[in-house]
Amino acid sequence: MDNKLVVGIDIGGTITKVGVIDVLGNCLSKATINTNKYSEVDDFIRALSHLIYKLFSELNMGKNLKGIGIGAPNGNFFKGTIEYPPNLNWKGITHFVDLMKAHFDVPIVLTNDANAAAMGEMIYGAAKGVKDFIVITLGTGLGSGIVVNGELVYGHDGFAGEIGHTIIVINGRECGCGRKGCLETYCSATGITNTYKELLNKNKIVPLIEDSLIDAKYINKLAKEGNAIAIEAFNYTGEMLGIALANSVAYTSPEAIYLFGGLAKAKELLFQPTIASYNKNVLNIFKGKTKILPSGLNEGDAAILGAASLIGKYN
Amino acid sequence: MDNKLVVGIDIGGTITKVGVIDVLGNCLSKATINTNKYSEVDDFIRALSHLIYKLFSELNMGKNLKGIGIGAPNGNFFKGTIEYPPNLNWKGITHFVDLMKAHFDVPIVLTNDANAAAMGEMIYGAAKGVKDFIVITLGTGLGSGIVVNGELVYGHDGFAGEIGHTIIVINGRECGCGRKGCLETYCSATGITNTYKELLNKNKIVPLIEDSLIDAKYINKLAKEGNAIAIEAFNYTGEMLGIALANSVAYTSPEAIYLFGGLAKAKELLFQPTIASYNKNVLNIFKGKTKILPSGLNEGDAAILGAASLIGKYN
Numbered sequence A, B: 001m002d003n004k005l006v007v008g009i010d011i012g013g014t015i016t017k018v019g020v021i022d023v024l025g026n027c028l029s030k031a032t033i034n035t036n037k038y039s040e041v042d043d044f045i046r047a048l049s050h051l052i053y054k055l056f057s058e059l060n061m062g063k064n065l066k067g068i069g070i071g072a073p074n075g076n077f078f079k080g081t082i083e084y085p086p087n088l089n090w091k092g093i094t095h096f097v098d099l100m101k102a103h104f105d106v107p108i109v110l111t112n113d114a115n116a117a118a119m120g121e122m123i124y125g126a127a128k129g130v131k132d133f134i135v136i137t138l139g140t141g142l143g144s145g146i147v148v149n150g151e152l153v154y155g156h157d158g159f160a161g162e163i164g165h166t167i168i169v170i171n172g173r174e175c176g177c178g179r180k181g182c183l184e185t186y187c188s189a190t191g192i193t194n195t196y197k198e199l200l201n202k203n204k205i206v207p208l209i210e211d212s213l214i215d216a217k218y219i220n221k222l223a224k225e226g227n228a229i230a231i232e233a234f235n236y237t238g239e240m241l242g243i244a245l246a247n248s249v250a251y252t253s254p255e256a257i258y259l260f261g262g263l264a265k266a267k268e269l270l271f272q273p274t275i276a277s278y279n280k281n282v283l284n285i286f287k288g289k290t291k292i293l294p295s296g297l298n299e300g301d302a303a304i305l306g307a308a309s310l311i312g313k314y315n
Helices: A041-059 A096-101 A113-123 A189-202 A216-224 A228-252 A262-266 A268-281 A299-312 B041-059 B096-101 B113-123 B189-202 B216-224 B228-252 B262-266 B268-281 B299-312
Strands: A005-011 A015-021 A027-034 A065-072 A081-083 A108-112 A133-138 A142-148 A256-260 A291-294 B005-011 B015-021 B027-034 B065-072 B081-083 B108-112 B133-138 B142-148 B256-260 B291-294
Touching: A005 A041, A005 A113, A005 A299, A015 A041, A015 A299, A027 A041, A027 A299, A041 A096, A065 A096, A065 A113, A065 A299, A081 A096, A096 A108, A108 A113, A108 A299, A113 A133, A113 A142, A113 A256, A113 A299, A133 A228, A133 A262, A142 A228, A189 A216, A189 A228, A189 A262, A216 A228, A216 A262, A216 A268, A228 A256, A228 A268, A228 B228, A256 A262, A256 A268, A262 A268, A268 A291, B005 B041, B005 B113, B005 B299, B015 B041, B015 B299, B027 B041, B027 B299, B041 B096, B065 B096, B065 B113, B065 B299, B081 B096, B096 B108, B108 B113, B108 B299, B113 B133, B113 B142, B113 B256, B113 B299, B133 B228, B133 B262, B142 B228, B189 B216, B189 B228, B189 B262, B216 B228, B216 B262, B216 B268, B228 B256, B228 B268, B256 B262, B256 B268, B262 B268, B268 B291
Parallel strands: A005 A065, A065 A108, A133 A256, A256 A291, B005 B065, B065 B108, B133 B256, B256 B291
Antiparallel strands: A005 A015, A015 A027, A133 A142, B005 B015, B015 B027, B133 B142
């Protein structure tokens, strides 16, 4: 049946997005609920299920649910679990798919949010027909999904693709993961904020606004207005990202790397220094081969589409 | 037919090893020729072909050649080429498989030497039945072969798996590839030699032998005798390798990483600091999952076996 629908769910630390997607990747209906309002996962799943039923009944399309795809931080594809997520209320290991199955009698697939983004890019986005690529999601942290020969790399335990937690500077910046020098401490919304503050400090410049209000969006705005320190912060972020991407290419030699998320929306401010640093730092045999491109997914629906795309292959 | 044979060829900068392998992975016959004696690749291939015919006629097993597998530096699996090898006489791009086909009417497969080692490990070595693993070859440089879901990762251009040329220290040691800070400038026979010399210098110690005679084998011998500087050189090599392996696990989350080649033969001298550093530096979700192990291949035949194992899958 061509009118079958898939539900895509993107679980974030603050909000969870839910969308109903048709076979062409159109988002027919969507809504959000607050993730952090629910201290118990059972309550969250009850509210989530109600929301899905509500969206479906409003669409008036009958019982055409083909499956549910879920992107979640620290999501495990093999086990359907969310394990030790740093920014969610549910600590330890949550058997999320099993809990959802009490409410829905359809295939339910879960993976981490960056892997879902990579699947979305492959099925609905810029990576259609591309067999070897990497998606880098530049949000609060740095997530990644690696596709090799048309297949998402899950690794032996379902947790592969944590490029944000490769060490780019030995004994570098402190990371939320408890270690030092992880890529995401340099290349993410948090990373560029820290870089900008370091640059202000180094140049003995008093910030124009309160310290707690400085974020990636603000730095982006300043840079677009020509603020030298903000531009330098983007240049440094791109320089570090370019080195990291050169390393990534040495691993899986992808045809393309897609940058996705808030920071990537700064466009040339980020892409120009990133590509310059990449070209400078990539190994000779790879030079000029791998394209570094913006994501082809619509920012608003991308996470939902990515999650929904997990279902495509399993039916 | 069970008595079919495969020829494995390992092309090195100095010597090329050739072996005739049976279906069980026994090396029935082997020989070497000097690679660097031949300034023209045509002359080399003629000599190599003669050697293969000679080995076969001596075995008296008739025309049972099933295929030829070749491991070569900068070997390209997709194109059957050797491209810009730093240590061979044949510059630029050599269409090695095409040239060999003028002499043999059997399937001929070529890949880089570390990929061949990974295939050998999977078919004849310690990685039998392991679907996600990485082989690190610690020779003059550092090579790597990455296996994901039972398949070698070639990337879009056939050159994936160059972990030795990921940048581990930004603006670090100068590498033969023209860049700085590559992993192989720290973790390889060349790397540990440089580390040892740096440590002598730092501690103002006059070397016991001529500078040009200091190599990894000598440092290994000294370390086994309890020489503190030599042991420190191994500890530093292991520390850097442990960080790099933690990064590798963040990419593909392998079940095991196998260390192969000269430096790995130092056993505990290398494994102890490597594993200690790995455990310290690996991301929480991967802790205690990935085994770091010695190769299961016999050092003498490993490169030949690896090359021969390339044929297994194509017939």
